[in-house]
Amino acid sequence: MASKIVVIGDVNGHFAAVFQKLAALHAKNSFAFALIVGNLFAHPASSTPEDESSVQSLVQGKINVPFTTYFALGSNPFPQSIIEKLESSEEEVCQNLFFLGKRTTMKTSEGIRIVALGGQLDPNIIAGASKDKYPPYYGETDAKILRGATSADILVTGQWPAGIRKRSKVEFKPDMEPQTQECIADLDIILKPRYHFSTSGNTFFEREPFFHAPSEETDGLYPVTRFISLAAYGNPSKQKWIYAFSLDPTSSNPVTAPSGSTSSPLSLSDKKRTAPAYRQSGLVYEDNHSRRPNKRRRGENRGPLTAAECFFCLANENVATHLVTSIGDNAYMTTAKGPLPTSHTFPKLGFPCHLLIIPLEHLPTLGSMEEEDRHATYTEMQKYRTSMNSMLHSVGGAEYGSVTWEVSKSSLPHTHWQYLPVPVDLIQKGLVEAAFKALGENLHYPAFKKEDVGDGFEETGDFFRVLIWDPKDPVERLTSFVMRIDESIRFHNQFGREVLAKLLRLDNRVDWHNCGQTQEEEEQNVADFKAAFKEFDFTAE
Known part of the structure; x- marks a missing residue:
């Protein structure tokens, strides 16, 4: 009407x-x-x-x-x-x-x-x-x-x-x-x-x-x-x-000019990026167990909420913009709401350093993006990861490595990576790899495979992956482990956080809802992080 x-x-x-x-x-x-x-x-x-x-x-x-x-x-x-x-x-x-x-x-x-x-x-x-x-x-x-x-x-x-x-x-x-x-x-x-x-x-x-x-x-x-x-x-x-x-x-657009x-007299200022085809979606942080058929995901609509209602979309007027630390052309980075570590977990850092690397495009998986956007988004997300590694090496020397994990599920609305430092001995003793495999086995999940699936385009189903960086290696290098998930697996989306919580002896902080901070505390963590990351933030160039 x-x-x-x-x-x-x-x-x-x-x-x-x-x-x-x-x-x-x-x-x-x-x-x-x-x-x-x-x-x-x-x-x-x-x-x-x-x-x-x-x-x-x-x-x-x-x-x-x-x-x-x-x-x-x-x-x-x-x-x-x-x-x-x-x-x-x-x-x-x-x-x-x-x-x-x-x-x-x-x-x-x-x-x-x-x-x-x-x-x-x-x-x-x-x-x-x-x-x-x-x-x-x-x-x-x-x-x-x-x-x-x-x-x-x-x-x-x-x-x-x-x-x-x-x-x-x-x-x-x-x-x-x-x-x-x-x-x-x-x-x-x-x-x-x-x-x-x-x-x-x-x-x-x-x-x-x-x-x-x-x-x-x-x-x-x-x-x-x-x-x-x-x-x-x-x-x-x-x-x-x-x-x-x-x-x-509710009226439709015309079928002819x-x-x-x-x-249109207008041209996009960033020629590398086309106007994104945003699709519908839902909340990302919540772990629901609803399943959808595990088929090719490109072009499918996902859930009842629009990008303006998704808490990982910057278009949402209720998004916590004070947590955003950097915005690129295809992805952005934000500190986590209810971070797993505290400001005391990594003494040389002095802030939690639990980061989310999130595509600007509102889709459930990287593989469901159009080719040009997918390449650009994956490249920029990796650039954020390596920049974070550079910051860790600068501040902590060889004391910290990093773990990045992703839940790539067609039933989730907005894909993202989570990034966390870990003490280097956990990596070099093989304890990070072992912890992911052990909890997966305990939950009767499929076995991990040591494999790099890149931007996920060749994957035809859901998967979980973890990317591990050892500070003795160049910042861009990673060791990748992938777990492929079919419709018979009741996979919970906080699996990666649970593994790291056990490794870091933060079992009481597995649920992010229980790790709330005041806005003042959040803003202080963001300010401390930005000061450390400033030299490595490629978006400020």
């Missing part, structure tokens, strides 16, 4: 007039919700006592907001009173008025999926995602995280996508050219939103619709994006500052 939506450009503090206009329109149209995609508040440097009084009236509920309205983060800083209100009221300024967030993936009650990236790009934010919600700036990592949102009905950004005016015949003569960014063009290419809204000062711009090339991902259809940039309310040329339309999120549309 189609919903009526109204979108507004910069309000710049004119709350009473704009909301009065919305109330009149709502009485006739019954909108589902409104989106303010520019600056709701006037810039503090130019605000008047009247502006400040209006802000207080808004916060106190004296200005009527007639129906659900979401406002984006524009280029103006928020008034301090607004920040205090948002912090104390779960992002609600007053009845019906909600902050959309700086980096947001959300679905409305009508089923409309909104992705938003507010503010302006700050190239100085290089150490990861921007942590502060309210300053009007974002980093490249914020944009990269939103790549995982799988799709969008509406994309809202404070800046334009680079190249958006190519192939367009629409006249545009702004007072000042809007800033454009490659990372926003990437979002258009990957998310393929039906509508993309932004702002452009006192000038309105609506580009011809552009279509994305049909592919297996789009079922051979032509997704169409409409890019619309609204003028500010009260602009002197009376250009369009408000835009109303209807949207049915629509009349009057152009091909």
Whole structure:
């Protein structure tokens, strides 16, 4: 069912007039919700006592907001009173008025999926995602995280996508050219939103619709994006500052390129990586024993949850981004929630060093990825592993080796590796190898084979593998053991953790749920790890 939506450009503090206009329109149209995609508040440097009084009236509920309205983060800083209100009221300024967030993936009650990236790009934010919600700036990592949102009905950004005016015949003569960014063009290419809204000062711009090339991902259809940039309310040329339309999120993409549309003017900034074909999935950390037929896995859907709901997908707005330590082109690394070791387990390190190496693409196995993505992802995951080995050697000398393990199961939603240091004598005495084999035998699992299966493409079924590094060897070398699992095996996903817990005499920490930390402790562990890993983090080059 189609919903009526109204979108507004910069309000710049004119709350009473704009909301009065919305109330009149709502009485006739019954909108589902409104989106303010520019600056709701006037810039503090130019605000008047009247502006400040209006802000207080808004916060106190004296200005009527007639129906659900979401406002984006524009280029103006928020008034301090607004920040205090948002912090104390779960992002609600007053009845019906909600902050959309700086980096947001959300679905409305009508089923409309909104992705938003507010503010302006700050190239100085290089150490990861921007942590502060309210300053009007974002980093490249914020944009990269939103790549995982799988799709969008509406994309809202404070800046334009680079190249958006190519192939367009629409006249545009702004007072000042809007800033454009490659990372926003990437979002258009990957998310393929039906509508993309932004702002452009006192000038309105609506580009011809552009279509994305049909592919297996789009079922051979032509997704169409409409890019619309609204003028500010009260602009002197009376250009369009408000835009109303209807949207049915269940409607199909067209089977041919629509009349009057152009091909996409945008190009992916990272030419090595194509737009990922994200598929459905579920939680990764939980150990459930449901089985699926053990057949070739490429192209299959996996579970009821989308990437935006998966706790290993960066698109999930609830993901613990403070645990993320590094984001590459195809994979990222994060410290484990509920780590097996403590900060005291490895004295020369001083932090747990239990890391997860996770593909950005939302699939159950490496082998189920398309060839180009599979090669690139596996290569980068190995690069993370060897970089970690280099860090261990630098900090601990020859005292620590490493163990990396993977559960490759078609019934799991999002594949990943887990990485852990181990004392070198456990490796060189053969105790790591023996421990994996012994617990496997006790559980009546199939035998391990000493074999390297690479990116897993040739494997036709589920498997568990462990990669062992001895510090006497080059950092890239590994010894690989593989256990192939068929449908008759009730394999539990915490097998690798259980083996290492017994080896490290941490039996009471087998279950990660029992190893919780405060956020302050987690952030301290991350900071300590980043300081040690900084020299070896290839993504910072």
